[in-house]
Amino acid sequence: MVIFFLMVIIGLAALNFYQYNVRKNEKRNFTYIHRKLKQIIDNQTDEKLLVHTGDEELKQILIEINRLLEHNQKMMASYNKMEASMRKMLSNISHDLKTPLTVVLGYIEIVLNNPNRTNEETKELLQKVNVKTVEVLDLIKKFFDLARLESGDKDLPLTRVNMNEVCQKNILQFYEVLSAKGFDVVIELPETIQYALGNGEALDRVLNNLLSNAIQYGGEGKVLGLTLRSDEQYVFIDIWDKGKGISELHKDLVFERMYTLEDSRNKSYQGSGLGLTITKRLVEKMGGHIFLNSKPYEKTTFTVQVKRITY
Template sequence: MIRDKEIRAITEQIMKVTDHETFQPILTDSINKTVMELCNQLNHNFSMQKRQLAAYYDTQDSYRKMLSNISHDLKTPLTVVKGMLELVDLEHRDRETNQQYLHKIEEKVNDVIHMIHDFFDLNKLESNDTPMLLEPLDLSELSRKVILTHYDAIDQKQLTLDIDVPDHPVLVNANQQALERVLDNLITNAIQYGSDGKVIGLRIKHVAHRVEMMIWDRGKGIEALNQSHVFERLFTLEDSRSKDYSGSGLGLTITKRLVESMNGTISLESVPYHYTEFKITLNQS
């Protein structure tokens, strides 16, 4: 028989948990099997609620950080735009100087538009509103095509380009728009962060029934303690937040979501100033 005293003791402990969100385990000295099973089930439920609450707080912290960074990243280029507009003097300043100011304004406005597009794109990816349509694509041809769009930036920074891509088609099951975005993001990342190593590379190879694509550089890389965070939304290394770089801080987060939407994986290996590699693995078509 279950004694009233045992029930009252359990009830009092439940009230403490619900009133103060302490999530302390429910204890009993009863040897009654039913009472013991009840306590075990309550403790299991409280443990689940504790994990859910912790995840909720983590999400709230993430969104607060995201809003803070959005505010900072939007404020910076808009402040520059405001300052440049104040310097433009169509009546008294020479045309060439005004054109320089207007060009800088256009660059900063484009930065803001790019950031806003990134925020919307990530939101769309995480909402899973529409499934990713996959089809056979030639990764060799597509990678060469995207690399060519970055030729001016590579040439301007005087980088050596090391390409190891098969001459024959390498078919993967992917979405063309998503795969182009992944390639563009990773090559841009290598150029911006790895240029001090003076070489960037792209390699494609078959592994069993999968295809691996590696984009690498020999630049400053990423310290071990930061490597597990690079795919988190709005994570950027502090020394990369300079006036020479503009971005939403969502590039690698979007890249990871796109790769996963194509049933692929992405990983990072980095030894600063020696070798930094992002590896994409996709299903062979």
């Protein structure tokens, strides 16, 4: 009997010792979790919680905490990227507004300070003022449109659109410009009419932006092409040229806000940097995608993909 009680006592002591160690380990783990979480949050690092434990419930909690940390880190990275982009955008907008406005003020001062100027000279200066004023208004309109698109405030009702007609109409609008610049124009439209789910006004703007971009930056190749094609699910519009193209370094950047080719602000690459960003947002608003493929001086192609409608 004494031996039995002794074994019971030893067993209870061992159980208590085990429970003590378990509680000690739990306390150590929770202390580590608390300190590590505080460190990660205070220092905004991308670390994760690593705890060796056999407690399945604690493991599940750690998995969810790490998921939350990863989500928070992605949000912070996205926020920092957006903040940097916004700072750059505001700086570039300030530059692009200041330049033409300074020119406008200069022309107006000339008119005001020289009353003896002839009517013809005054008219010429006022025409220049008009051009620069329109330039400023166009930039403000683009910025406003982009803000509406990114905030979800701009509604784009989607309907069945005749893509052959959209392509023909937009390429014809550039006929005189292309002829004057000596471009060879290659147009490939299927005989069968292709219908897609889209917005006619948005598609007009998308094509207008891409064709303008091809003329401005691909002009050295003196060739511009428009191809309409489709598969069972999608309709594709390719706008291509054989100009200097876009290097691998810039491919992922051309759709960013206020980004201009070669990230330059000089006159050789002058532009607001909003055109392609607006184009991408409009295409995505229609449930589509836009792709870029470029081999400098061989072929640079912007491809718009929208959902095909067969009825």
